[in-house]
Amino acid sequence: MKIIEDIKKQLNNNPDIVERQFLVNDKNVYLLFIKSTIDKTLLVHSVISPLLEHKGEVNLNVLSSSVLKVAEIENVKKDDFVRCLLRSKVLLFVDGETDALAIDMEFFPTRQPAEPPTSPTIQGPREGFTESIKTTIALMRKQLPSKHLVIKSFFVGEMSHTQVSMFYMDNLADKKIVKKIENKLKKINTDIVLDPHYLVEYIVGRPNSLFEQYGSMEKPDIVTAKLMEGRVAIAVDGSPIVITFPFVMFEDIQNSNDYYTNSHYATFIRYVRAFGIIMATVIPGVYLSLRLYHYRVVPLKYILTISATTQNLPFTPFIEVLFILILFQMLYEVSLRLPRYLGIATSIVGALVLGDTGVQAGLISPPGIIVIALSLIAVYTVPNQAPQLNIVRLVFLLLGGTLGLLGVVGGMIYFVNYLNSMNEFNAPNLAPYSPRVQQDLKDGLHKKPIPKMRKRPQSIKSNDDIRGLKSE
Amino acid sequence: MSEQISVRQTACFCAISMLALKLITLPSILVEMSTSSAIIVALIMFALDLMILFLYLKAKEKYPDLSLYELIKKVFGTIVAKIIYSFLFGIFILKILMLNNEAISYMRDIVDEDFKLTLYLMTFLPVVISMVYSGLKNSARTVEFGFVFIFIGLVFCLFLSEITFSYGEIGPIFKENISNILNTCGEVGFWFSDFLFVAILSDKIKYQKNMKKIIFAYVIITLIILIALYIIYIRLFNVTAFLHKDAIADITQYNRNIGNSGNIDIIAILVYMFIIFFQGAIYFLTAKNIYEKIVGYQNKIHSIIFITLSIITLQLFVFYNLELIINFVFNYLKYFGILAWIIIPLFYVSLLLFDKEKGDELVKEKSKQN
Numbered sequence: 001m002k003i004i005e006d007i008k009k010q011l012n013n014n015p016d017i018v019e020r021q022f023l024v025n026d027k028n029v030y031l032l033f034i035k036s037t038i039d040k041t042l043l044v045h046s047v048i049s050p051l052l053e054h055k056g057e058v059n060l061n062v063l064s065s066s067v068l069k070v071a072e073i074e075n076v077k078k079d080d081f082v083r084c085l086l087r088s089k090v091l092l093f094v095d096g097e098t099d100a101l102a103i104d105m106e107f108f109p110t111r112q113p114a115e116p117p118t119s120p121t122i123q124g125p126r127e128g129f130t131e132s133i134k135t136t137i138a139l140m141r142k143q144l145p146s147k148h149l150v151i152k153s154f155f156v157g158e159m160s161h162t163q164v165s166m167f168y169m170d171n172l173a174d175k176k177i178v179k180k181i182e183n184k185l186k187k188i189n190t191d192i193v194l195d196p197h198y199l200v201e202y203i204v205g206r207p208n209s210l211f212e213q214y215g216s217m218e219k220p221d222i223v224t225a226k227l228m229e230g231r232v233a234i235a236v237d238g239s240p241i242v243i244t245f246p247f248v249m250f251e252d253i254q255n256s257n258d259y260y261t262n263s264h265y266a267t268f269i270r271y272v273r274a275f276g277i278i279m280a281t282v283i284p285g286v287y288l289s290l291r292l293y294h295y296r297v298v299p300l301k302y303i304l305t306i307s308a309t310t311q312n313l314p315f316t317p318f319i320e321v322l323f324i325l326i327l328f329q330m331l332y333e334v335s336l337r338l339p340r341y342l343g344i345a346t347s348i349v350g351a352l353v354l355g356d357t358g359v360q361a362g363l364i365s366p367p368g369i370i371v372i373a374l375s376l377i378a379v380y381t382v383p384n385q386a387p388q389l390n391i392v393r394l395v396f397l398l399l400g401g402t403l404g405l406l407g408v409v410g411g412m413i414y415f416v417n418y419l420n421s422m423n424e425f426n427a428p429n430l431a432p433y434s435p436r437v438q439q440d441l442k443d444g445l446h447k448k449p450i451p452k453m454r455k456r457p458q459s460i461k462s463n464d465d466i467r468g469l470k471s472e
Numbered sequence: 473m474s475e476q477i478s479v480r481q482t483a484c485f486c487a488i489s490m491l492a493l494k495l496i497t498l499p500s501i502l503v504e505m506s507t508s509s510a511i512i513v514a515l516i517m518f519a520l521d522l523m524i525l526f527l528y529l530k531a532k533e534k535y536p537d538l539s540l541y542e543l544i545k546k547v548f549g550t551i552v553a554k555i556i557y558s559f560l561f562g563i564f565i566l567k568i569l570m571l572n573n574e575a576i577s578y579m580r581d582i583v584d585e586d587f588k589l590t591l592y593l594m595t596f597l598p599v600v601i602s603m604v605y606s607g608l609k610n611s612a613r614t615v616e617f618g619f620v621f622i623f624i625g626l627v628f629c630l631f632l633s634e635i636t637f638s639y640g641e642i643g644p645i646f647k648e649n650i651s652n653i654l655n656t657c658g659e660v661g662f663w664f665s666d667f668l669f670v671a672i673l674s675d676k677i678k679y680q681k682n683m684k685k686i687i688f689a690y691v692i693i694t695l696i697i698l699i700a701l702y703i704i705y706i707r708l709f710n711v712t713a714f715l716h717k718d719a720i721a722d723i724t725q726y727n728r729n730i731g732n733s734g735n736i737d738i739i740a741i742l743v744y745m746f747i748i749f750f751q752g753a754i755y756f757l758t759a760k761n762i763y764e765k766i767v768g769y770q771n772k773i774h775s776i777i778f779i780t781l782s783i784i785t786l787q788l789f790v791f792y793n794l795e796l797i798i799n800f801v802f803n804y805l806k807y808f809g810i811l812a813w814i815i816i817p818l819f820y821v822s823l824l825l826f827d828k829e830k831g832d833e834l835v836k837e838k839s840k841q842n
Contacts, residue, residue: 293583293584294583294584294738294741296582296583297582297583297737297738297741403591403594403595404583404584405583405741405742405745406579406583406592406595406596406745406748407595409742409745409746409749410595410596410598410599410745410749411599413599413603413614413618413746413749413750414598414599414602416614416617416618417599417602417603417606417610417611417614418602418606420606420610420613420614420617421606421607421610428613430613430617433616433617433620434613434614434616434617435478435480435481435613435616436480436616
């Protein structure tokens with residue numbers, strides 16, 4: 001059949017493109033598919049067997065309506081043949097007809113939903129998304145069986161034609177925000193989309209910003225909670241990550257575990273996380289400024305301890321702290337990239353050999369190591385912010401080393417001001433504290449019990465402020 | 473009107489404005505001039521400032537969308553408005569310079585004796601300019617965020633000072649005669665008149681029914697802390713006040729061994745550093761607003777460049793130390809109070825009492841001109 005030869009030619013005659021011809025009631029019927037992307041067992045049972053057993057009239061309408069035992073089938077024109085084939089559909093041609101039937105037989109190797117490594121739960125749902133968008137949609141449907149859930153799908157990427165799905169609640173999400181995101185998704189002009197992070201920079205207003213302007217998660221319970229606050233979620237086929245808009249920075253201090261535990265403990269742990277952010281970013285800079293410029297404000301007994309351990313160091317405090325920081329950062333990077341058993345070995349070499357020997361050799365000081373280690377550990381109290389906090393820490397280190405405490409305070413104010421200037425989709429980034437949104441403080445650092453949170457967050461625009469029935 | 477700030481943010485601005493120029497040299501100056509009666513001077517000045525703030529807020533209720541400039545222009549015309557605003561521009565630039573000089577003096581005394589003026593400007597200006605560039609609304613949010621830390625820090629300083637303090641030891645507060653007290657009031661006027669920015673930025677503040685209540689709550693709480701700190705300072709350093717030019721730090725240093733916690737004046741240092749930047753931004757924003765009214769057009773970059781150059785030039789070549797600017801204020805700005813406490817308040821009183829024209833009509837006129 002000429003059209004089949006044309007399609008194969010368009011697809012470079014790749015060896016996984018299979019053409020099968022059958023004689024059904026004296027009429028030629030052709031099947032064309034990419035064997036690596038379809039379920040062959042299903043094809044045999046649902047398409048080939050019924051075709052071979054069919055004794056009546058043979059045309060596309062009859063086959064689609066009363067012969068083929070498949071769930072999804074569509075009649076497609078010539079222009080869509082290649083697109084359908086590439087989307088794991090089986091094309092069925094009948095001699096003498098110009099159209100074809102596209103039968104959904106998609107089958108890719110996927111993993112089962114499991115607890116994602118980025119957001120483990122102590123007591124709560126453990127199910128996470130997988131790389132298949134069908135699983136993502138299924139899990140969302142399971143979690144949120146509501147008539148208000150809207151799922152819109154687009155295909156983005158000139159080469160990859162990746163399925164991108166947008167989720168929102170039509171009764172909660174702000175229509176303007178939905179429209180804005182939808183328009184931006186439709187306008188994306190790129191070759192390939194492998195993950196939602198590929199889309200972020202097309203959607204946000206300040207793609208060069210140091211700080212995140214979106215929420216990212218891997219669990220349907222978290223996405224559901226975000227949708228219920230009027231946010232919009234975006235999933236991409238091929239990635240278990242789902243991103244949400246609008247975003248406020250405080251979302252990263254909140255954690256799904258907070259809602260599955262005692263409110264008092266959640267409050268305590270949120271304060272710890274907030275303190276962790278300060279420790280992670282500012283402590284090395286403050287330590288350096290105190291050692292270099294403001295030693296007079298350090299209590300005498302501490303200054304004596306520090307000076308006893310640092311007096312013979314060959315490096316200046318700034319170089320020493322910078323060296324330790326870079327060393328730790330390299331160790332961290334290596335432990336991520338190497339196979340697990342090698343990673344452990346490298347950590348031992350780094351921490352014990354380099355660290356301990358460095359101190360004993362008088363190259364680095366124990367206070368320096370303690371400060372940097374404390375700062376590096378503290379970053380992971382808010383893991384989603386880790387990349388940017390690592391950069392901010394370096395900035396504070398430079399400020400503390402050059403301008404002293406005044407530089408560190410100035411830097412803090414600069415960053416707070418910078419974060420305040422990020423109001424993507426009209427959601428103030430530092431809400432509920434700046435500006436102060438009284439209602440949202442119930443789920444701020446101090447977390448109130450869930451029944452007290454009758455209203456949805458005011459910092460995120462929503463069409464319906466009250467959770468549950470309004471009459472209660 | 474998109475650049476409007478909330479009432480709570482205005483209240484934070486007011487509270488910080490009350491603190492900025494009063495924590496370092498002013499207590500020392502007051503005690504030098506009026507000994508233990510300094511607290512009376514401070515109370516008189518605070519009372520005056522509060523009354524004037526009340527007038528500004530009343531005017532805000534009557535003319536929600538008009539600033540001091542439009543009100544002066546309405547009564548006296550554009551030229552008078554521009555002359556008064558030019559004077560106010562100078563005042564706010566001088567306030568920035570005073571703030572800078574106090575900060576540098578403080579840094580040299582307490583933190584680092586080799587602290588350089590240029591290093592200070594290299595830190596202060598980029599942060600303040602970035603705040604001003606990001607706009608009034610954004611800066612107000614940043615101040616609102618930082619205010620909590622300032623407040624907690626101040627309470628902490630006060631608490632640490634209170635531990636060893638006995639109120640029974642406060643000296644005779646009416647030691648000086650009334651004329652000396654009033655004379656001191658006139659001399660130190662420049663360090664007060666903190667709420668002038670409310671009149672200047674009045675059109676940028678969102679109107680809210682209970683605005684007076686919210687703003688006064690913040691102001692009075694700050695005032696209580698401030699008066700408590702003044703009382704402690706006067707009691708601690710009465711005759712040796714001239715040796716203690718950095719009030720807030722010296723108060724906490726005095727108690728350095730409390731609870732075996734070591735040298736805890738780092739809290740005072742951090743609180744004061746936050747105040748420097750925030751107050752710098754408030755003065756800069758007000759100066760920018762005044763400048764734009766004088767030149768008659770709004771251009772963020774032009775006004776920031778002009779104000780920055782003015783600050784750098786005056787700071788490096790004219791008022792390069794604290795004594796110079798204090799002498800200048802005592803010699804030439806003695807009568808600044810006449811404008812801030814008599815002329816402008818009387819103008820507001822007369823508007824509130826006798827002006828029958830509604831604010832809405834003036835707003836229409838203003839939008840037509842724009």
